Amino acid sequence: xxxxxxxxxxxxxxxxxxxxxxxxxxxxxxxxxxxxxxxxxxxxxxxxxxxxxxxxxxxxxxxxxxxxxxxxxxxxxxxxxxxxxxxxxxxxxxxxxxxxxxxxxxxxxxxxxxxxxxxxxxxxxxxxxxxxxxxxxxxxxxxxxxxxxxxxxxxxxxxxxxxxxxxxxxxxxxxxxxxxxxxxxxxxxxxxxxxxxxxxxxxxxxxxxxxxxxxxxxxxxx
Amino acid sequence: xxxxxxxxxxxxxxxxxxxxxxxxxxxxxxxxxxxxxxxxxxxxxxxxxxxxxxxxxxxxxxxxxxxxxxxxxxxxxxxxxxxxxxxxxxxxxxxxxxxxxxxxxxxxxxxxxxxxxxxxxxxxxxxxxxxxxxxxxxxxxxxxxxxxxxxxxxxxxxxxxxxxxxxxxxxxxxxxxxxxxxxxx
Numbered sequence: 258x259x260x261x262x263x264x265x266x267x268x269x270x271x272x273x274x275x276x277x278x279x280x281x282x283x284x285x286x287x288x289x290x291x292x293x294x295x296x297x298x299x300x301x302x303x304x305x306x307x308x309x310x311x312x313x314x315x316x317x318x319x320x321x322x323x324x325x326x327x328x329x330x331x332x333x334x335x336x337x338x339x340x341x342x343x344x345x346x347x348x349x350x351x352x353x354x355x356x357x358x359x360x361x362x363x364x365x366x367x368x369x370x371x372x373x374x375x376x377x378x379x380x381x382x383x384x385x386x387x388x389x390x391x392x393x394x395x396x397x398x399x400x401x402x403x404x405x406x407x408x409x410x411x412x413x414x415x416x417x418x419x420x421x422x423x424x425x426x427x428x429x430x431x432x433x434x435x436x437x438x439x440x441x442x443x444x445x446x447x448x449x450x451x452x453x454x455x456x457x458x459x460x461x462x463x464x465x466x467x468x469x470x471x472x473x474x475x476x477x478x479x
Numbered sequence: 480x481x482x483x484x485x486x487x488x489x490x491x492x493x494x495x496x497x498x499x500x501x502x503x504x505x506x507x508x509x510x511x512x513x514x515x516x517x518x519x520x521x522x523x524x525x526x527x528x529x530x531x532x533x534x535x536x537x538x539x540x541x542x543x544x545x546x547x548x549x550x551x552x553x554x555x556x557x558x559x560x561x562x563x564x565x566x567x568x569x570x571x572x573x574x575x576x577x578x579x580x581x582x583x584x585x586x587x588x589x590x591x592x593x594x595x596x597x598x599x600x601x602x603x604x605x606x607x608x609x610x611x612x613x614x615x616x617x618x619x620x621x622x623x624x625x626x627x628x629x630x631x632x633x634x635x636x637x638x639x640x641x642x643x644x645x646x647x648x649x650x651x652x653x654x655x656x657x658x659x660x661x662x663x664x
Contacts, residue, residue, distance in 0.1 A: 280490040363591035375538050379494035
C-alpha cells in the first residue's frame with residue numbers, strides 16, 4: 258500500500274514515517290501544512306519551512322499547502338492537501354504522528370473517512386519516554402525548535418534529544434508535569450537526521466523569536 | 480496468561496490497535512501473548528485463561544470475511560473481551576450461522592469522544608462516561624446478550640450465560656481500567 262505521511266518535520270511524523278517504511282509500506286509523498294497561525298491547534302509551526310530539505314534528504318516528493326490557520330479552514334486546507342496527494346501520487350492511506358491528541362487524530366480520521374482512504378497512527382497511545390528512547394536507539398538526530406511552557410526557556414532551543422535530555426525532562430515531568438515528549442504542546446522539535454535520510458542536514462543559520470517561556474527557533478538548512 | 484488476538488490485516492495497524500493493549504497489560508505485570516487471528520492454534524486457546532480480541536481501523540475489515548476462523552468462540556468457556564472489531568466478530572459469530580456480516584452490522588460512523596451512559600456496572604464503568612469511538616458499524620445483538628448502555632447502538636454487551644464481553648468503543652484510549660478489570664475477573 259502506498260502511503261502519504263502527514264509531515265511536520267518534527268520527531269513524531271518522522272518516526273511514524275520510519276515505522277511505515279520498516280513495516281514494508283511504500284511512501285508516496287510527504288504532506289505538509291504551513292500554517293500562518295503560530296497558535297495552530299492542528300499543525301506544528303516552528304521551522305516548518307525547512308521540511309522541503311528533509312524531503313530532499315529522504316528523496317521523497319512533498320505536497321505543501323499553506324493555510325491561514327483558522328480553526329475549521331485549516332481542516333479544509335488539510336483535506337485539500339490530502340486530495341492533491343491522492344491525485345498526484347496515488348496514495349491509499351495517510352500516516353500521522355498523533356500520540357495522545359484526540360483533537361488532531363479524530364479530525365484526520367474523519368477526513369480520511371470521507372476520502373475513503375486508510376488512516377494509520379502508529380504512535381497512538383505510545384508511552385512518551387519509550388518514544389524518546391526509540392528515537393535515540395534508532396539514531397534520529399532531533400533538536401528542540403520551540404518551547405511553550407514554564408520553566409522551559411530559550412536555553413532549550415537547539416538542545417538535542419539524547420539520554421541527558423531524557424534525564425532532564427523526567428525531572429521536569431516530576432516537578433512541573435511537562436510531558437516528556439511535549440505532547441501537551443510544551444515543546445516542538447525538528448529532525449536533522451534519521452534512518453530514512455540519505456544525508457544529515459546541517460543548519461546554516463537560525464534566528465530565535467520570543468520571550469520568557471515562549472520561544473521559537475527558525476532554522477535555515479544548507 | 481492472556482491471549483491477545485490481532486485482527487489487523489495491515490501490519491502498521493498493530494501499533495495503534497494492539498500495542499496499546501499490550502502496554503496496559505505490561506504496565507500491570509499481566510502475562511500475555513499475542514497472535515494474529517489466522518494463526519491461532521488449539522494449543523493457544525488451551526493455554527490461555529482469557530482472550531482479548533483487539534479492534535482495527537475502519538477500513539481494515541478483512542477479518543469479517545473470515546468469521547468462520549472464530550467459530551471456536553461458540554464453544555469456548557473462558558472469558559473473552561471483544562473491542563470494536565472484536566465486538567463485531569462476537570455479534571456476527573453468535574448471531575448468524577451463515578457468517579454473513581450484512582444482516583447484523585448496521586452503518587453508524589462515530590469518531591472521537593462521546594459520552595455514553597452505562598445503566599449497570601460494566602467492568603467498572605457505571606453512569607455517564609467519556610469513551611473514544613472509531614467505527615463505521617455497530618451490531619444489532621439478539622436476546623442472548625445483555626446490553627449495558629441506552630440508545631439503539633449497543634456500546635457494551637455481555638452474553639447472558641457466558642463470560643463474553645464486547646465494547647464498541649476503544650477502552651485503550653480513555654478507559655484503560657476496563658481492560659485490567661477484565662484481566663482480573
